[in-house]
Amino acid sequence: MAVVEGASPDTPDFAAGSRRHAAAVVSTWVTTVDHKQIGILYTVTTLVFLIIGGLEAMAMRLQLWSPDANLIGPDAFNQLFTMHGTTMVFFVVMPMLIGFANYLVPLMIGARDMAFPRLNAFSYWLFLFGGLLTYFSFLAGGAPNVGWFAYAPLTEYAFSRDHSTDYWILGMLVSGVGTLAGAINLVTTILTMRCPGMKLGKVPLFVWMMLFDAILLVIALPPLTAALAMLLLDRGLGAHFFDTSAGGSALLWQHLFWFFGHPEVYVMALPAFGIISEVVPVFSRKVIFGYESVAAATVAIGFLSMGVWAHHMFTVGMSNALDAIFSGASLLIAVPTGIKLFNWIATIYGGRVRFATPMLFAVGFLAMFLMGGLTGIMLAAVPVDWQVSDTYFVVGHFHYVLFGGSLFAMMAAIYYWFPKATGRMLDERLGRWHFVLMLIGFNLTFFPMHIAGMLGMPRRIYTYSADRGWTYWNQMATVGAMVLGVAFAIFFWNIYVSLRRGKIAGDDPWDAWTLEWATTSPPAPYNFEQIPIVRSRRPLWDLKHPEDPDWDHE
């Protein structure tokens, strides 16, 4: 543990010169068990993967710009969409949200660290090595090319003879174990490490949603791990779990994968809801409208999300009864999601809304996520799903959920908490450019996909003929993807310049209400000099408004 005690309290001085100093900085980061440094490691790593996944998407969009294009062949294209999906789900959205939780949860609950600091570091390194292992496949003969949900028996040795699928399985297994450990750590931290006075009903909503997020992970990940192990046995040792030529079941894989895969969607959405539940009140200058119902809706979403997985499988020929059950459960999940949306709007209503960049992204989230939710209702209607399932309509739909939803919220989070983590503000002018271009580029890319899908364009095709009438919509999407590229370039430029010359943030630049703003920016390794004692959900509001504290109203 000696190395840990030597860990630097602050984020390192990037401008520092000497080689010995650089080595010390690297050693600090590699050996750290501080939740804040691990949170930053997660965030930086996932931003790198975001660039890689984004470039993969842009390459696909270039290939689809014109019909019968020869820019990228079928094999490379199949690798691109497999790696794009795998990267964005497993190496960007989920770990970035876990990284945020790592950084924020102990601060928000007034704790000095996570419950298991070394397990925490272990989780990060497993995630990183899982990602590197998956990407190593590019050097080892070719990346996985079976799609991110890797339907059996296409993944069996008979149809996937090189090692790319093995790399995919192993990468998923390794990073999956890391994610599981991280989830257990989060649950334990939230349940046992809250500061005096912070009952479970008084935690910030981000913490509440991370609690259920982590519980979902603990329930949903083991089936995936089991399925991956079974597939590995099939491929390596001649087992027949999914080998249909020997009596195995192709549908078993689909059930196991989606039993993980659909809760996974909410694993990527709940933290985003948590971020929005922090950002919207602070920038509207109002307490969250209906804390209890937002919290209850989270529980309902978590519960329902475990009973909707087969809505990914309406086309496999299930019975009418199963179709009805999974359709009903999927429609039902719109209700708690709607409750949250209405509560956020009611929070804005009557406020004094300050449109700093985090709030721009938060309102963008509300507007875009609504669209994804409503197309989700269309997809939950089984016969409509029979038509548009596995088409670009679905691609458009889930990008409105995961990009318009989760990623917009993550951008809000980065602009909101960057000052806390680095001590400097991100530039507002660049932030507004980033937001506007991202909003335009996003809609230009993904809205036309709905139309292409309804005009019959299946997903995952590397080319199409001009006769199909899809060219126009694909070209719009490609232009949009390039605009998104520019938006992200501005975002990374903003980080680069703001780290050097950004305005000094101070402890509480947004005049916010949760505990992380009660300590320095960046916080010391021990977070708080004294463990705070709280009496309400907005301890800093109580401090700033002693005449009208929250506990009078809760």
Place this chain on the structure above:
Amino acid sequence: MRTAVGAVAVICAICGHAAAEENLSIFSPESPPANSVRDLFYLIFAITGVIFVLVEGLILYSAIRYRRKPADASAEPAQIYGSAPLEMAWTVAPLLIVFVLFLVVVRSVVEAREDPTHANRLEVKVIGHQWWWAYEYKGADGSTVVTANELHVPCDEPGDPTPVALTLESADVVHSFWVPRLAGKTDLIPGKSNRMWFATDKPATYYGQCAEFCGMQHANMKLLVISEPRAEFNAWLENEQQVAVEDATVAAGRERFLALACVNCHTIRGASSRGAVGPDLTHLAARQTLAAGAAPLTREKLIAWIEDPDSIKPGSLMPNMHLSRKDCELLADYLESLK
């Protein structure tokens, strides 16, 4: 102006009048299952459309109306902690909408699944392969007629279309049969037998393609459904039932075909070629396309395909046999005779 053009284009596309030669729009259905999905979609689109406009309006209104003005820089607005009646309202109203939708969905699922009981219905077995389709018909005498890649179906008098019932199976990985103007998609899953049906009274060619990712050439696993008057369909089926024609003028090509590895994969009934890996070629020349729609069936494309399949469909499971140009031409002569 640009937005106006865009809006018109969107509306045209949505109405199914997009000027594409091969129409695959779910909004131009020509068969009862596709009709009912279109109607259901319009209903849900209307409901979600109203919700979309109202809620987006509410978001924009709240954000703009309550943006901070310079006058109220320092003061905090009134803190509203919640409202039980309001929150009850936006819980119960969506619940009711969802419940109605659920009932509508259940009814349309049950209706769509009912196997058609029409006396004249046509039964066809569809077997998905990487990356082509095999079709098995029952001939007039009860024998099995095997063909590939082009599904011919009869259409009788308008108003009383003949249902076509498909049994869907797969020889390798998961595929999905999707011709949007006829019906929603159903997967072909190895080890499982699925059913779907459609019925059309409009003679036309309907396009589609495999809708479940199935490997390298998923993009070129296209579907062609040719709906034709009953008499033409019967003539086609009777022809498909015959063994291959023996044309003396292409004897050299026939001899090459039987001497080369072609016979290991392809069946040509009546020519002692019984391979079962690739498509049945007994009446290849009666088809419009090559390699499951990857190219039109012309002599030039046929020769190119035999010479180097990857030039037309990279990754295709048909190997490059490294044949001489002369052999390719002889084989093309023979295959073109297989009407």
